[in-house]
Amino acid sequence: MTETTPPDAGGKVKTHRAVSNDGTEIVGHVYGDGRPLVLVHAGLGDGVLDWDGATAYLSDRFTCYLMSTRGRGSSGDHPDQSTERHVEDVVAFVESVGEPVGLAGPSGGAMFALGAAARSEAVAAVAACDPLAFEVLDGADEARLHDAVERMAELAADDRLVEAARDWMTEWANDREMSVLSESGYLEACAQYVPALLQVLQQADAYSPTDPSVLQRITVPVVLLQGSRSNATWTWFTESVRHVDEHVRDATVREIDGAGHMGAWVEPESYADELVQFFEERHERV
Template structure:
């Protein structure tokens, strides 16, 4: 029986948010990172999950199957996630990686339809030290320079070199990750500008985190930048029912380098959360 299909919802401002859907069982909605889209970032985990879960892989506006729109602000993107969740009906688990983890936090704070959440290295920008700010800032600046010269694959590679360690860069290179995501560089630059300019509530705010009643698992790699460790502790420290777990040997790009470990961790957490509810 074919289990892959597509699902679409139209947001209140007329944008179509689309995602591929795989498997059968309890619904899980996966939110991708800043570089890729739903399929590119999560496809390595599917074979380990689709026998037990219905895996929704939506993309943010301007990526994957979703339509584009000038408004890429954090609040608008959280609204998109909520529209997608509402459209599938019933409670769902929510998974987010990096920028997608922050969207998952924003959605979980505002929706009773989210009954459990897994976050893979949510980035709390306010917790970066000066060195980390410089590393990420230089990576973004170099991406912009290369994009202006028309070198999009080199541009996304330059950006990834900020949060990814050397081993992860090699894995991503071998997997064709940079070639696959290069087309999103202009969109990523636009989105980052809007994130920096945004002045509303963010996933870093204790009030947002404190509004989340669902059980939450925050994952970070053992070989990642220190601020991701601090981010995990910050998030878990402000959510009533949250726990932190370390993925041994992983850095920021665990969905690319440790898909089987992540999938096993996801499955165990979501099954236990359902049994406890």
Template sequence: MEAAMTTQRTHHVTTADGVTIGGTVHGHGRPLVFLHGGIGDGDLDWGRLLGHLTGRFTCHLPSMRGRGLSGDHPDLSPGRQVDDILAYVDSIGRPTGLVGWSAGANLALGAAARSDAVDAVALVEPAMRGQMDEQEQALIGRAVARMGELAAEGDFTAAVRAFAGGPFNDEEIAAAEDAGYFEATGRYVPHLLNLLRQVMAYEGPTAEDPAVLSTISAPVLVLHGSDTRPFYPAGARHVAGHIPHARVGEIPGAGHAAPLTHPEALATTLAEFFGAPRRSG
């Protein structure tokens, strides 16, 4: 396993609007593309899983435009980000599995709905606004507002910590704090605020729409933690209820931040799912 970890390289693709999307690549085997959440980037969000997967899979960890190894662009709309993912997947040249966490899970759904090159999808707690009740929407709204206030004061580490107080539970906040996750991701706060504004203004089809979900023919595994916010299991059931070949799974003891706090359990589940024989045709 240690030998596999030394095989890191990078992969880049240029999108139709001229943005370079880059990611680190680790291991050998069936290709999997990991899509990070709204807070971090490919390496920060998924690096803890690599030691459990690189012996069997080629793990691509691209970052969205404006993060990590990728170039920036004013257009951060969901539709454009899905275009970026499709360009990256197509450049691999082989049937590819997608793994997405939180906002990245939504993008994975959008890509799977538009690409035959995606042959299986695993989602870790997709963010489905329509599955939140008023109290839950208010919780997230307060977290976003506090992030904006702290960002305006120039304290980006505190700002991203405040935002994480929406999706993360208290134990996850402490674990992420101890691991230096907020300090590492604080630099993305201005980008995240811009991203959220564009997501809220977006009027195109979204991954929450049954009409989009019903077009996905690939097998889909939707995962949620056993100790997460109630709207994430609700979102998982919503997704699975509209995709023909989908099922829901639970990660015991995890909240929203399973890639950070439960990487071995998550990696084991992903290896079982993506290692299973795929349907042909």
């Protein structure tokens, strides 16, 4: 597995290690200085791939932990790729930091962050960037998602991983975002994780981090960052934000003008600005 590394300002890149409930080692690259901010990746990336763009705008204010769940980045692998195990990976990592942390994640990673916030007192606040909620999928959306998974599985079976990654991302990104992701090399870099993502999707369990009963257990402040153009790609994205907002007791929705669902990757400065504002406001109130 090819390991990605974050931008380095001349010093050695540090790592932080934790052990999940089933013994899997969970690793994050550490970058910057300040209060701890743990950054979780989405479905097809790793901590560095998904957050290196925003790190440049965050590392002068926060110690950024770019963590990767099992089977990603430098973390250990495990045959159990269920949703609950990924949430346990995040819980183990945030609790190993040793002090309350800010926690952020985009898309599917936002689900893991919300699940961790419902379980751990180590989470002081959460930024869920364009989160997904499978509870609001209707029949047509389920069929669309099923077809996308089937296409990805067929391409992966033929060892056409880059094509699989590209085809999968067309369901989430608009044309402009796809152009940026292609030119940046993101699609080629994350293609190695297609098999891992298929495992996650195929091992979906009864546990859901966005079940109302889970979301209602979150007591810390949550900001829901939503691209203003995400709805043009899939109405599911807007409905997911509405669902989370409805069930989390202390939630605020902030719209990122002009961004789509992949805004955290394509508009990293805009999302970083919102993260800085939210987490610093939280710190001032404590």
